[in-house]
Amino acid sequence: MTDIQVTIVVSPRERFSYVRESLESIYQYTDIPFKLIYVDGNSPIQIKEYLENKAQKKGFKIIRTDYYLTPNRARNIGLAEVDTKYVVFADNDIVVSPGWLSALVECAEETGAAIVGPLMCQEQPIHEKVHFAGGEAHIFTDIKGRTRLREKMYKQGHQVQKIKTKLTRTITELCEFHCMLVRTEIFKQTGFFDEKFMNTKEHLDFCMTVRQLGETVYFEADSIVTYVSGPPLDWTDWHYYMLRWSDDWELKSLNHLRQKWNLDEDIYFQHKYKALGWRRRKTILQPLVERVTFGSKNRLFNKIVMYGLFAPVEKLLNRYLTTQYEHRYLSKPKNDVSVLSEGVLETSSVH
Numbered sequence: 001m002t003d004i005q006v007t008i009v010v011s012p013r014e015r016f017s018y019v020r021e022s023l024e025s026i027y028q029y030t031d032i033p034f035k036l037i038y039v040d041g042n043s044p045i046q047i048k049e050y051l052e053n054k055a056q057k058k059g060f061k062i063i064r065t066d067y068y069l070t071p072n073r074a075r076n077i078g079l080a081e082v083d084t085k086y087v088v089f090a091d092n093d094i095v096v097s098p099g100w101l102s103a104l105v106e107c108a109e110e111t112g113a114a115i116v117g118p119l120m121c122q123e124q125p126i127h128e129k130v131h132f133a134g135g136e137a138h139i140f141t142d143i144k145g146r147t148r149l150r151e152k153m154y155k156q157g158h159q160v161q162k163i164k165t166k167l168t169r170t171i172t173e174l175c176e177f178h179c180m181l182v183r184t185e186i187f188k189q190t191g192f193f194d195e196k197f198m199n200t201k202e203h204l205d206f207c208m209t210v211r212q213l214g215e216t217v218y219f220e221a222d223s224i225v226t227y228v229s230g231p232p233l234d235w236t237d238w239h240y241y242m243l244r245w246s247d248d249w250e251l252k253s254l255n256h257l258r259q260k261w262n263l264d265e266d267i268y269f270q271h272k273y274k275a276l277g278w279r280r281r282k283t284i285l286q287p288l289v290e291r292v293t294f295g296s297k298n299r300l301f302n303k304i305v306m307y308g309l310f311a312p313v314e315k316l317l318n319r320y321l322t323t324q325y326e327h328r329y330l331s332k333p334k335n336d337v338s339v340l341s342e343g344v345l346e347t348s349s350v351h
Contacts, residue, residue, distance in 0.1 A: 004033045006086045006105060006181075009078030011039040012069060013091035013178075014244045014279075015237035016047045018228055023054065025095045032102045034088075036060035039078045041069035044236040067329050068240050070249070071177065072193040072202050079192060088181045095126045095226045096179075103223035104181040107169055114186045114215035115207060117175030118223035119167060121160060126226040130158045134172030134219030137204045138211075139261055146264040149257075151204060160224070167221035175217055176203045178227040189213055196256040198249040205257065231283045238284065239321065245279040247315070248322040277311075280318065285310045 008026065026036070040051055040062055048064065055062050063077055075089055086105060100118060107116045122131035132153035142148055153174065155163060180203070190209055197205055207217055233241060243249070254272055258265060289306050296302060 004035055005084055006032070006088060006101060007035040007037060007082045007084045008088045008090055008101075009037045009039065009075060009082065010090050010092055011071065011074035011078060012041045012043070012240070012244075013071070013093050013227070014241050015093065015230055015233055016043045016240070017230070017234040017237050018093040019043065019047050020050060021228070022092055022094055023051075026090070027058065029096045029098045030101045031099055032105065034101065035084060037078045037081050038062045039069070039074045040064040041074055042067050042240070044234075068243055068325070070195065070198045072195045072197055075177070076192045076195065079187065082184055085184060086181055087184050088179065089177050091178050091227060093228050094179055095228060097127055097224040097226075100223045100225055101181075103220050107218050107220040107223075108181060108183060111169075111171075111216065111218055113171075113218040114183045114210050114213075115175050115217040116181040116220050116223075117172070117217070118179055118225045119160070119164075119219075119221050120176060120178055121224065121226035122229070123226075124228055126228065127224050128160055130155045130160055130163070131178070131227065132156055132174070132176065133163075133167055133221070134170060135174035136172075137174040137207050139208070139263070146266060147262055148266050149204070149261070149263055149268055151268070164221070169218060169220050169222070172217050172219040173211065174204070174207055175219070179225045186210060186213075186215060194256075194260075196260075197253045199244055199246070200250055200253045201257045202253070205260065208261070229283075231287055233283060241283065242280060242314075242318055243321055243325055245277070246318050246322045247276045248319070248326075250276055277315070277318070280314065281306065281311065285314060 010023070010026075023038075036058070038051060038055070038060055040048065042065055043051070051062055061081060063081070069077070079087065086108060088101065088104070104116045104118060107113060117134070119133050120131040121127050121129055123129055133155040135153040136150050138150050140148055140150055151174070190206070190213070193202065194205055211217060230237070230241075250272070254269060257263065258269060263269075285306060288310060289302055293302055293305055
C-alpha cells in the first residue's frame with residue numbers, strides 16, 4: 001500500500017440511484033493500484049448496505065454521515081484522510097473507461113500539473129457525447145472597467161467519435177469536479193475547499209485559485225469519463241436532489257463567488273438568477289407534468305400546468321426543506337469525522 005500514488009475520493013453529486021454502476025466501473029476499469037475513500041452523505045438504506053458489503057470485499061474506507069452533505073463539505077471530509085501523492089475527486093454518478101486513471105497520473109507526472117481533468121462526457125450511451133474537453137475560467141476587465149468572469153467549456157455537445165483524433169493533452173484553465181485529479185501537495189497552499197460554495201461554481205474557484213499560485217491545469221484526452229445524470233430519479237433521491245439544487249444554496253454560492261473574486265453583478269449573474277431551479281423543473285417537475293397532461297404536446301397547456309400549478313408549490317417546498325436543513329445542521333458546529341480502518345463504517349452526526 002505504501003507504493004500507491006492515488007486515492008480516489010467518491011462523494012455524492014445529486015442522487016444515490018447510480019452508486020452501484022459507478023463504483024463497479026471504477027473497480028472494473030482502473031488499471032493501476034489505488035486507495036478509495038467513499039464519503040456517504042446519508043444514502044438510503046439499500047445503498048448504505050451495498051456500500052458496506054462492497055467495502056468489506058474491496059477494503060476501502062467509508063465515511064458516512066446521517067445528514068446530506070454539500071459537495072465541498074463532502075470533499076473536505078474525504079481529503080482529510082488522504083495520504084497519497086495524488087487525489088482524484090469523483091462524483092458518485094460517473095462511469096470510467098479502461099486506462100482512465102493511469103492516463104491522468106501520467107499527465108501529472110510528465111507535466112507537473114497541479115490539476116488534471118479527463119475528456120468528460122455526459123449522458124447515456126456512455127462515452128459518446130462530450131460534456132467538456134478543457135475550457136476557460138478567468139477574471140477580466142471589460143471596456144467599461146467592470147470586473148467580470150469568463151467561463152467556457154470546450155466542445156460541449158460534440159460526438160466523441162467525430163473529434164477524438166483531434167484532441168490532445170493540453171494546458172487549460174478549467175476542470176470540473178465530476179472527475180478531477182489533484183496533486184495533494186497543493187492543499188498546503190490552498191487549504192481545504194471553500195465550503196461557502198454550497199452547490200455550484202466551486203470548481204471555478206478552485207481552478208482559479210490554483211492557477212493564481214502559478215500552478216497549471218491540464219486536459220488529458222486519453223482519459224475518458226462520463227457522468228450520468230437523471231432523470232429518472234428514484235423517489236429516495238428526491239429530498240437530496242431538491243436540497244442539492246435549492247435556490248437558496250445556489251444564490252449563496254453565486255453571491256460568494258461574486259464577493260470573493262470582486263466581480264461585478266453583470267449579465268452572467270443575472271442569467272444565473274433568472275434560471276434558478278431549472279434542474280428541479282427539468283428533472284422532477286417535468287416528468288410530473290407529463291403524467292398529469294398524459295404526454296400532451298400542447299406547449300401552452302404544459303406551461304400553465306408547470307408554472308401555474310406545480311412550480312409555485314415546489315418553490316415553497318424547496319424553501320421549507322432548505323430552511324429546515326439550515327436550522328438542524330448548518331447552524332451547529334460539525335463534529336470531527338473519524339474512520340477506524342478500511343471496510344469499517346463510521347457514523348458521524350452533528351447533533
